[in-house]
Amino acid sequence: MMSEEPRPPTVIFGQMVIGPPGSGKTTYCMAMQEFLSKLGRKVAVVNLDPANDLIPYQCCVDIAELVKLDDVMDGLGLGPNGGLIYCMEYLEANLDWLLSKLERFKDCYFLFDCPGQVELYTHNCSVRNILAQLAKWNFRLTAVHLVDSHYCTDPAKFISILCTSLSTMLQVELPHVNILSKIDLIEQFGKLAFNLDYYTEVLDLSYLLDHLAKDPFFKNFRQLNKKLVEVIEDYSLVSFIPLNVQDKETMKHVMKAVDKANGYCFGDSEKRTLEAMMSAAVGADFQFSMSMDAQEKYVKSIEKDVEEEAAGNWFIESYQICVCTEEHPTPENVLDPGGGVESQREVVCIHFKGWSNA
Numbered sequence: 001m002m003s004e005e006p007r008p009p010t011v012i013f014g015q016m017v018i019g020p021p022g023s024g025k026t027t028y029c030m031a032m033q034e035f036l037s038k039l040g041r042k043v044a045v046v047n048l049d050p051a052n053d054l055i056p057y058q059c060c061v062d063i064a065e066l067v068k069l070d071d072v073m074d075g076l077g078l079g080p081n082g083g084l085i086y087c088m089e090y091l092e093a094n095l096d097w098l099l100s101k102l103e104r105f106k107d108c109y110f111l112f113d114c115p116g117q118v119e120l121y122t123h124n125c126s127v128r129n130i131l132a133q134l135a136k137w138n139f140r141l142t143a144v145h146l147v148d149s150h151y152c153t154d155p156a157k158f159i160s161i162l163c164t165s166l167s168t169m170l171q172v173e174l175p176h177v178n179i180l181s182k183i184d185l186i187e188q189f190g191k192l193a194f195n196l197d198y199y200t201e202v203l204d205l206s207y208l209l210d211h212l213a214k215d216p217f218f219k220n221f222r223q224l225n226k227k228l229v230e231v232i233e234d235y236s237l238v239s240f241i242p243l244n245v246q247d248k249e250t251m252k253h254v255m256k257a258v259d260k261a262n263g264y265c266f267g268d269s270e271k272r273t274l275e276a277m278m279s280a281a282v283g284a285d286f287q288f289s290m291s292m293d294a295q296e297k298y299v300k301s302i303e304k305d306v307e308e309e310a311a312g313n314w315f316i317e318s319y320q321i322c323v324c325t326e327e328h329p330t331p332e333n334v335l336d337p338g339g340g341v342e343s344q345r346e347v348v349c350i351h352f353k354g355w356s357n358a
């Protein structure tokens with residue numbers, strides 16, 4: 001059995017890139033490979049999607065060497081959906097093939113480009129079993145779940161991607177980062193009804209229901225949508241990070257979230273700075289400012305100033321992490337004096353500089 005296979009000696013980090021067909025998984029793998037390589041990370045991309053015809057990235061392992069979708073469809077008389085499920089079940093039954101391929105790259109950071117069929121992440125168990133085996137081989141993966149951001153412009157579709165994202169999170173059982181992909185095209189089919197942070201942080205969904213009720217077609221489905229939204233809110237797990245693969249800032253946000261989710265940022269694979277460590281530890285990546293940046297760049301329709309909209313809240317303009325001693329005491333503007341780590345007489349403090357619209 002698989003458990004008796006030789007195990008790679010060290011922990012191997014990486015990403016399982018999932019999401020519906022056309023959401024941008026292959027493009028993301030190519031962009032992330034390039035982005036991480038420039039930062040000095042040795043990246044290996046594995047194509048696990050038998051439906052990928054053209055592979056734009058440098059691929060170290062390709063499922064097509066094991067099983068081809070066209071052969072399965074022709075040979076077994078299956079359609080594309082049944083064919084894909086068969087391919088993943090075939091991979092599950094031949095995991096020794098996968099291990100023998102992966103072992104050659106065990107000093108690399110992995111990106112797995114996965115098939116897009118939603119059933120594979122909500123019903124079928126093959127992908128889940130493959131992931132469980134990868135975990136036994138010491139892979140520490142983050143699921144990076146991409147969904148097309150233009151769904152935000154249609155409230156009914158947004159509820160449906162919330163449901164898909166939640167059920168994928170529960171089924172895949174990995175550290176998970178949800179992405180709104182192609183954020184540069186967010187308004188290509190319509191305008192956003194709310195500010196972008198409403199969609200990225202999945203704030204009070206009752207506003208979405210009210211908005212949906214204005215459409216006569218959905219008026220009759222209010223109770224159904226209300227119940228669906230309650231499930232999302234009860235779990236309180238789904239949020240999104242905006243991404244345009246050509247925008248380095250958004251790529252950096254995604255990388256940080258992924259590294260934090262699987263613990264890569266706490267490992268010894270890369271040179272660490274105290275700031276990066278503390279930033280990950282205290283969660284000082286301010287999602288709101290991230291969404292504001294993306295909104296300013298990519299959302300045209302909302303004329304209201306985002307800062308005006310957020311009046312009455314505190315905003316963190318900048319923060320600084322330093323070691324405070326008796327000679328270099330804590331400045332007055334520290335908001336969170338308890339947020340430090342005490343080591344005898346030296347305290348690592350985070351100094352916030354902020355402003356309020358209250």
Ligand SMILES: Nc1nc2c(ncn2[C@@H]2O[C@H](COP(=O)(O)OP(=O)(O)O)[C@@H](O)[C@H]2O)c(=O)[nH]1
Nearest residue numbers: 021022023024025026027028182185243244245
């Ligand atoms: N404008 C824009 N297009 C993107 C982005 N990411 C992917 N795409 C496009 O979306 C389409 C589908 O992408 P692909 O990677 O093949 O999706 P997959 O089926 O999930 O692997 C391609 O035409 C990509 O060029 C993005 O961030 N911005």
Ligand SMILES: [Mg+2]
Nearest residue numbers: 025026049052
């Ligand atoms: Mg693809």
